[in-house]
Amino acid sequence: MKNVQGVSKASSLYARLPLHFRRMFRVGILLFANSLCLLAAFYISLNLRFDWKVPPFVTQELLRYLHWFLLTYLGTMLVFRQYRLLWRYATGRELLIQAVILLLAGGLTLLINGVFAWGASRAVLVGACLFTIGLVTANRLFARSVRSRMNYLEAVTKHPDGRKSLPVMIVGAGEATSFILTQNRRAGSQYGQMLALVDDAPEKQNMRVQNVPVMGRIKDVPALVTHEQLRPHLCAGYGRAGPHHETGGKTDPLLRL
Numbered sequence: 001m002k003n004v005q006g007v008s009k010a011s012s013l014y015a016r017l018p019l020h021f022r023r024m025f026r027v028g029i030l031l032f033a034n035s036l037c038l039l040a041a042f043y044i045s046l047n048l049r050f051d052w053k054v055p056p057f058v059t060q061e062l063l064r065y066l067h068w069f070l071l072t073y074l075g076t077m078l079v080f081r082q083y084r085l086l087w088r089y090a091t092g093r094e095l096l097i098q099a100v101i102l103l104l105a106g107g108l109t110l111l112i113n114g115v116f117a118w119g120a121s122r123a124v125l126v127g128a129c130l131f132t133i134g135l136v137t138a139n140r141l142f143a144r145s146v147r148s149r150m151n152y153l154e155a156v157t158k159h160p161d162g163r164k165s166l167p168v169m170i171v172g173a174g175e176a177t178s179f180i181l182t183q184n185r186r187a188g189s190q191y192g193q194m195l196a197l198v199d200d201a202p203e204k205q206n207m208r209v210q211n212v213p214v215m216g217r218i219k220d221v222p223a224l225v226t227h228e229q230l231r232p233h234l235c236a237g238y239g240r241a242g243p244h245h246e247t248g249g250k251t252d253p254l255l256r257l
Contacts, residue, residue, distance in 0.1 A: 026083070027083045030083050030143075031074060031083070033139050033143075034073075034074060034077070034136055034139065035070060035074065037132060037135035037136050037139055038069075038070050038073055038074075038128075038132055038135075039070075040131070040135055041127075041128045041129075041131035041132040041135055042062070042066065042069070042124070042128045044127070044128075044131050045123075045124050045125075045126075045127030045128040045130075045131055046058070046059070046062060046121075046124050046128075048127060049121060049123050049124050049127060058121070061118075061119055061120060062120055062121075062124065064118070065113075065118045065120060068112065069109050069112075069120075069125070069128075072105055072108050072109050072112065073102070073105045073106075073109075073132065076101060076102075076104060076105035076108065077098075077101060077102075077105070080101045082098060082101060092206075093206075093207070095137055095140070098133075098136070098137065098140070099133050099137070102129065102132055102133045102136065103129065103133070105129070106125065106126065106128070106129025106130075106132070109125050109128075109129070110122060110125055110126070113125060144211060167192065167193055167195050168192035168193060168194050168195060169195065169196045169197070169198065169215075169221070169224060169225075170194065170196075170197050170198075170212075171197075171198055171199075171218060171221065172197070172198075172199055173197045173198075173199035173201070173204045173207070173209050173214050174199070177197060177209055178209055178210060181194055181209065181210045181212060182210070185210075194212050195212070196212065196213060196214075196215040196224060197209060197212055197213065197214045197215065198214065198215060198216050198217055198218055198220055198221055198224070199214055199217065199218070200217050200218055205217075
């Protein structure tokens with residue numbers, strides 16, 4: 001229980017920090033984690049290329065330009081705003097986009113290595129690119145899991161009375177919903193456990209907003225209420241449908257934005 005309380009206090013202190021500082025802190029942590037992934041990828045690729053018997057001159061040649069290769073990867077991910085997207089969505093589509101961006105960064109390292117005649121092994125660079133995709137993806141999924149666990153521990157500490165177990169579905173998956181999820185998390189899930197979202201926008205299907213999945217459209221609300229035992233207590237961004245669209249009047253909005 002002491003560990004749970006410690007996590008809760010740390011989460012509360014973090015939530016009180018200014019928004020821009022929290023964003024900078026998250027980006028810094030991600031840059032550091034991805035740097036470690038890149039170093040591990042180059043290490044594994046280099047040793048596999050030479051069957052774990054790397055000649056000293058090969059290592060020295062790679063180390064001379066390793067920082068440029070790292071900057072190429074990290075800079076490419078920054079340009080394509082990967083660090084901004086990481087904390088909001090984590091779907092297969094986004095992971096595929098991330099893999100394409102990392103492949104682009106790997107291609108840039110090959111191009112730079114050839115143009116400036118640095119002499120780094122092409123096989124090592126290609127292998128490092130592939131290992132980077134796997135390690136960075138694993139890092140993203142791990143961060144998402146840790147974040148979910150911290151939110152759960154915080155809710156358990158603040159509300160041991162069981163209110164956190166109330167299953168909640170939100171109608172709408174926009175900025176208002178993101179705000180509601182943030183406020184509910186900071187309040188220790190006092191509105192219940194956010195388990196699902198619904199939204200009519202085709203591009204939002206099968207996505208996640210702050211780790212809460214979009215499970216269908218507004219017309220699917222009755223089915224979700226019946227089969228998933230969810231109740232749309234919170235409704236944000238009704239759009240043209242209105243708060244009682246195809247729900248049989250079962251909505252009980254606690255917060256309208």
